[in-house]
Amino acid sequence: MLSDEIITGIKNEELSSEIKHKIENHWKDNIQVKGFNEADTANKYYVLSMFPYPSGSLHMGHVRVYTISDTVARYQRMNGRNVIHPIGWDAFGLPAENAAIDREIAPDDWTEQNVTYMKKQLKQLGCSFDWDRELTTSDPQYYKWTQDLFLKLYNAGLVYQKEALVNWDPVDQTVLADEQVDENGCSWRSGAKVEKKILKQWFVKTTKFAKDLLDGLDDPLLQDWRDIIKLQRHWIGECNGVGFDFKILNNGVSCDFLSLWTAHPEYINYVKFVAISDNHILAKTAGTKCSDRTEKMDIVLENPFNSQEIPVYVTSELEFPPMSDSYVGIPDIDEQATVFAKKYNISYNPVPRLASQKQIEDQQQNMCDKAQQLSIGGYWTSVKLRDWLISRQRYWGTPIPIIHCEKCGAQPVPKENLPVILPKLSKLVQRGRSQLAEVEEWIKTTCPMCQGPARRETDTMDTFVDSSWYYLRYLDPTNNEEMFDKEKAMKLMPVDLYIGGKEHAVLHLYYARFIGHFLYSLGLLPEREPFKRFLVQGMVMGRTYRIKGTGEYVPEDKVQILDLKRNKAVAKETGNPVVISWEKMSKSKYNGVDPDEMFKTYWTDVAPTSHRNWNxxxxxxxxxxxxxxxxxxxxxxxxxxxxxxxxxxxxxxxxxxxxxxxxxxxxxxxxxxxxxxxxxxxxxxxxxxxxxxxxxxxxxxxxxxxxxxxxxxxxxxxxxxxxPNFASELWxxxxxxxxxxNNDGEILWDKTVFEQCWPETDMDYNLDLVCQVNGNENCVIKIPRKDMEKLSKDEAILLALNQKRSPKYSESSKHFEYRLSGIYWMRKYCQYLDRSTPTKEKS
Structure with a gap:
C-alpha cells in the first residue's frame, strides 16, 4: 500500500507531474518481479528483445522496443507463465572504437561508462529484466565462448581464409560490413563513398547451410514472421545449384581454392573451362581488365573429381549467372559454353546425356556426396549467396583464436587456452589502422603444434558473430565449462518471442538462424530454428541533416534552417546545402531523442506507440x-x-x-x-x-x-x-x-495488481461462430462461451447448415466451414474471432 499522502492524492488532487513522480518513486522498487524458476521449465516463456549497443545513452527507439518486451513479459507472467526476460550489451564494434579515439581514452573504459549510464536509464524505465542474466559481449567471460564457437565452426570445416574484395571507408579507414553501406554506396557512419580493397580475410562457410536455411522458413515452428520470411528468402535466393571448391594450381595468390557454382552438378566431371569477369578477385589481383576482349589467365584449376586441369579466362563475352562474376563452362550442355569453347579452341567431347529426371537426381546426389566426403562443397545453394566474411581490421572486437606458424601454418588456439584476451590499451591514437597489430608482446606466442615461435592473428571478428548466439548464453550466463548447458537449452529453446527492428530482418537474423542450424546439427539444440515468433517493432524516426554531395551527417546545432516545411537548410560554417530527412534514430546520425527529457516531463509510464516520425x-x-x-x-x-x-x-x-x-x-x-x-x-x-x-x-x-x-x-x-507504476497506484x-x-475469489483484494489472474470472458458471454462458404462469410451465430468450448466440428457444421443462408448459395451446398479464431485462452485454449460488440456503445 501507498502512504496516506498519495492515497489522499487520488481522492483529492489532480494528476500533476509532482504526483506522477511521487507514484514512480514509490512503486519503482515494488514492481520488479521474481526471476525465472529453473524448476518449472515446462511452463517457460522466453521473450527476448534485441540487445542494445552501448552508445552513451538510450534514445526513444530503445524505449519503444524495451517497453514492448516488458509489456509482453508482464502479460505472460500474469497469465501464469514462467518468463525469461534477459538483457545485455552488444558492446564491441567500430562506433565504440572511433568514439574512444576521438576522446583519447580506451574503448573498454568508454564502453563501461556507457553501459553504466544506459543500465541506469533502463532501470528508470521500470523494465522487469532478469538482471542476473546480464551479459556484455566485450567481457572476456563472454567472448571466450564466441571464440569457442569459432573453433566449433573451424573443426567442422566451416572456416577458411582467403583474399577478398572488401568495402573500405576512406574516411574512417576501416572495413565495413555490407549492411554498413547504404543504397548509394556510402558509409553508414562517415557518409563517404565506399571503395573496394583486396585484403586477406576469414570466412565462415554459411553457404553449406543455404538450402537448410531456406527450407527452414517453411518450418511450422515459425509464427507471424510475415514479410520477414520474404526478405530472408530474397537474401538467400533460390537454391538451384551446387557449390564446389576447385584447387588453384601454380597460382601465386594467397588462396588455395576457388568456389564455383553450377546449376548442373550432375555434369561437373565435364567442365572444360572457367570464365570470370574483370571484377573477380583473381582478375583484380592479376590486374586484368577485359571490357572488350577475352584473356586466358596464367592460373589453372584442378577438377577435384577427375584431376583434369581447367583453364581460366577473363572475359566480357559470356552472360554470367545473376549477381555472379564466375561461370562454369560445360560445352555440349550449355549452348554459350559450346560457342565459347569453339571460338577459343577449347577441346571437348560430346557429353553422355542422363536419360531421365531420376537419373539426373541420382547423379546430382552422387556428386554432392563425393564432394562432401572430400570437404570441397557439394551443398545446394543460390548463385548470389556469399559466405560470411567475419574479419575486421580493428582492435575493439573478439580476437580470432588462430596462431600463425611458419612451419605448421594457421593453427587454432586450443580450447583450454581460451579466452585469447585483448591486450589492455590506455588509448587508441589513430583511425585507419589496427593498433592490435602493433602490440608485439601480445602478438608473439608459441605454436600449439610444434611449440616453436609463432604470431597471433590480429584481425578481430565481425560483431555479428557476437550477436549470432547471445540468446543461448542468456540461458546459462555463469557456465565456466561450456558455451551453455545442453540440457538447459533442450528445455528452454527456442525463444518464444523475439522483438526487434525490421532493419535486422536479413543479416542478423540470417546469421543467428545459421548458428542455430549449425548447433542443432551438433545435437546441442532441440530445434534448428532459434526463434518462434518475430515481432517487428515500428521504428522511431528522428530528423537528420546531411551535407549535400558528401553525405556527411551533422548535428542540428550546426545547421541553419531556412525553410523547414520545404526542407531547406545550410551548414552554418560553410553555407553548403544540407539535406533534411527522417531516419531511424542513431547516435551516428545525431538524431536520437534522449528519453531523460520525457522522464522528467511525462514520467516513465508514457511511451510512444505509433510507427512514425518522432513528435x-x-x-x-x-x-x-x-x-x-x-x-x-x-x-x-x-x-x-x-x-x-x-x-x-x-x-x-x-x-x-x-x-x-x-x-x-x-x-x-x-x-x-x-x-x-x-x-x-x-x-x-x-x-x-x-x-x-x-x-x-x-x-x-x-x-x-x-x-x-x-x-x-x-x-x-x-x-x-x-x-506498471500507474496501475499499481490505481490498484x-x-x-x-x-x-x-465481489468476494468470490475473482478479485484478490489482499494481493498486488501483478498477483491478479488475467481476466477471461464469462462463460455466459456470447462469442461469435463465423460460418463461411468458400471463404466468404455467410452468417454469424452467437454462442455462449461455455457451449463454444464443447462444440465439435460436426456440431458447428450442423448449426451452420440450420441457419438461414445467403440466396447466392444453393440449399444443397455442403461446403460450410466453421472458424473459431482469435485469442487462445491460456487455460482452455478456446479460440474465437474478435468481432462481438457490446449491446450498446457509449463514449
Missing part, C-alpha cells in the same frame, strides 16, 4: 486517458465512501448488464491484441473504450454495481503490463475502497 504531440492523448483513469478511481472511492441514492431497479439492471457486456467485450479484444496480434497500440485503444464505458455510468452504479466493480478491476489489471486506491461486492 512529442503523441503524448496528450495518453495523458488525457491517464487523467480519466485517475478520476475514475477518485469517483469510485468517493461514491463507495458516501453512497448516493439508488436508481430504479430497471435502470440499475440495464447499466449492470451493460458493464457485464463491456467488460467481456474489452477483455476479449484487449487480450487478443496482447497475445495474438500483439498490436499494443490497439490494445490501448480497446482499454480506452472500456474507460469510456466506465466513465459513462451514473454515481449509483459506481457505488452499488458488482459488474462495475469487476470492470474497474479489469481495467487496472489490463493496464498493468503497459504502465492501491481501488482495493482501499469499502463495501466490496
Amino acid at each position: 512529442s504531440n503523441t503524448f496528450p492523448g495518453i495523458l488525457n486517458w491517464q487523467r480519466r483513469l485517475w478520476l475514475s478511481i477518485r469517483d469510485f472511492l468517493k461514491h463507495r465512501n458516501d453512497p448516493p441514492p439508488m436508481i430504479s431497479l430497471d435502470k440499475f439492471r440495464s447499466h449492470d448488464d451493460y458493464m457485464f457486456d463491456s467488460r467481456n467485450y474489452y477483455v476479449k479484444g484487449t487480450s487478443f491484441n496482447y497475445l495474438i496480434s500483439q498490436q499494443l497500440s490497439i490494445a490501448v485503444s480497446k482499454q480506452q473504450g472500456l474507460t469510456n464505458s466506465i466513465r459513462s455510468m451514473p454515481p449509483a452504479i459506481f457505488a452499488h454495481s458488482p459488474q462495475f466493480e469487476r470492470a474497474l478491476a479489469v481495467q487496472i489489471i489490463m493496464l498493468a503490463p503497459m504502465a 492501491s486506491g481501488f482495493v482501499s475502497a469499502p463495501n466490496r461486492l
Whole structure:
C-alpha cells in the first residue's frame, strides 16, 4: 500500500507531474518481479528483445522496443507463465572504437561508462529484466565462448581464409560490413563513398547451410514472421545449384581454392573451362581488365573429381549467372559454353546425356556426396549467396583464436587456452589502422603444434558473430565449462518471442538462424530454428541533416534552417546545402531523442506507440486517458465512501448488464491484441473504450454495481503490463475502497495488481461462430462461451447448415466451414474471432 499522502492524492488532487513522480518513486522498487524458476521449465516463456549497443545513452527507439518486451513479459507472467526476460550489451564494434579515439581514452573504459549510464536509464524505465542474466559481449567471460564457437565452426570445416574484395571507408579507414553501406554506396557512419580493397580475410562457410536455411522458413515452428520470411528468402535466393571448391594450381595468390557454382552438378566431371569477369578477385589481383576482349589467365584449376586441369579466362563475352562474376563452362550442355569453347579452341567431347529426371537426381546426389566426403562443397545453394566474411581490421572486437606458424601454418588456439584476451590499451591514437597489430608482446606466442615461435592473428571478428548466439548464453550466463548447458537449452529453446527492428530482418537474423542450424546439427539444440515468433517493432524516426554531395551527417546545432516545411537548410560554417530527412534514430546520425527529457516531463509510464516520425504531440492523448483513469478511481472511492441514492431497479439492471457486456467485450479484444496480434497500440485503444464505458455510468452504479466493480478491476489489471507504476497506484486506491461486492475469489483484494489472474470472458458471454462458404462469410451465430468450448466440428457444421443462408448459395451446398479464431485462452485454449460488440456503445 501507498502512504496516506498519495492515497489522499487520488481522492483529492489532480494528476500533476509532482504526483506522477511521487507514484514512480514509490512503486519503482515494488514492481520488479521474481526471476525465472529453473524448476518449472515446462511452463517457460522466453521473450527476448534485441540487445542494445552501448552508445552513451538510450534514445526513444530503445524505449519503444524495451517497453514492448516488458509489456509482453508482464502479460505472460500474469497469465501464469514462467518468463525469461534477459538483457545485455552488444558492446564491441567500430562506433565504440572511433568514439574512444576521438576522446583519447580506451574503448573498454568508454564502453563501461556507457553501459553504466544506459543500465541506469533502463532501470528508470521500470523494465522487469532478469538482471542476473546480464551479459556484455566485450567481457572476456563472454567472448571466450564466441571464440569457442569459432573453433566449433573451424573443426567442422566451416572456416577458411582467403583474399577478398572488401568495402573500405576512406574516411574512417576501416572495413565495413555490407549492411554498413547504404543504397548509394556510402558509409553508414562517415557518409563517404565506399571503395573496394583486396585484403586477406576469414570466412565462415554459411553457404553449406543455404538450402537448410531456406527450407527452414517453411518450418511450422515459425509464427507471424510475415514479410520477414520474404526478405530472408530474397537474401538467400533460390537454391538451384551446387557449390564446389576447385584447387588453384601454380597460382601465386594467397588462396588455395576457388568456389564455383553450377546449376548442373550432375555434369561437373565435364567442365572444360572457367570464365570470370574483370571484377573477380583473381582478375583484380592479376590486374586484368577485359571490357572488350577475352584473356586466358596464367592460373589453372584442378577438377577435384577427375584431376583434369581447367583453364581460366577473363572475359566480357559470356552472360554470367545473376549477381555472379564466375561461370562454369560445360560445352555440349550449355549452348554459350559450346560457342565459347569453339571460338577459343577449347577441346571437348560430346557429353553422355542422363536419360531421365531420376537419373539426373541420382547423379546430382552422387556428386554432392563425393564432394562432401572430400570437404570441397557439394551443398545446394543460390548463385548470389556469399559466405560470411567475419574479419575486421580493428582492435575493439573478439580476437580470432588462430596462431600463425611458419612451419605448421594457421593453427587454432586450443580450447583450454581460451579466452585469447585483448591486450589492455590506455588509448587508441589513430583511425585507419589496427593498433592490435602493433602490440608485439601480445602478438608473439608459441605454436600449439610444434611449440616453436609463432604470431597471433590480429584481425578481430565481425560483431555479428557476437550477436549470432547471445540468446543461448542468456540461458546459462555463469557456465565456466561450456558455451551453455545442453540440457538447459533442450528445455528452454527456442525463444518464444523475439522483438526487434525490421532493419535486422536479413543479416542478423540470417546469421543467428545459421548458428542455430549449425548447433542443432551438433545435437546441442532441440530445434534448428532459434526463434518462434518475430515481432517487428515500428521504428522511431528522428530528423537528420546531411551535407549535400558528401553525405556527411551533422548535428542540428550546426545547421541553419531556412525553410523547414520545404526542407531547406545550410551548414552554418560553410553555407553548403544540407539535406533534411527522417531516419531511424542513431547516435551516428545525431538524431536520437534522449528519453531523460520525457522522464522528467511525462514520467516513465508514457511511451510512444505509433510507427512514425518522432513528435512529442503523441503524448496528450495518453495523458488525457491517464487523467480519466485517475478520476475514475477518485469517483469510485468517493461514491463507495458516501453512497448516493439508488436508481430504479430497471435502470440499475440495464447499466449492470451493460458493464457485464463491456467488460467481456474489452477483455476479449484487449487480450487478443496482447497475445495474438500483439498490436499494443490497439490494445490501448480497446482499454480506452472500456474507460469510456466506465466513465459513462451514473454515481449509483459506481457505488452499488458488482459488474462495475469487476470492470474497474479489469481495467487496472489490463493496464498493468503497459504502465506498471500507474496501475499499481490505481490498484492501491481501488482495493482501499469499502463495501466490496465481489468476494468470490475473482478479485484478490489482499494481493498486488501483478498477483491478479488475467481476466477471461464469462462463460455466459456470447462469442461469435463465423460460418463461411468458400471463404466468404455467410452468417454469424452467437454462442455462449461455455457451449463454444464443447462444440465439435460436426456440431458447428450442423448449426451452420440450420441457419438461414445467403440466396447466392444453393440449399444443397455442403461446403460450410466453421472458424473459431482469435485469442487462445491460456487455460482452455478456446479460440474465437474478435468481432462481438457490446449491446450498446457509449463514449
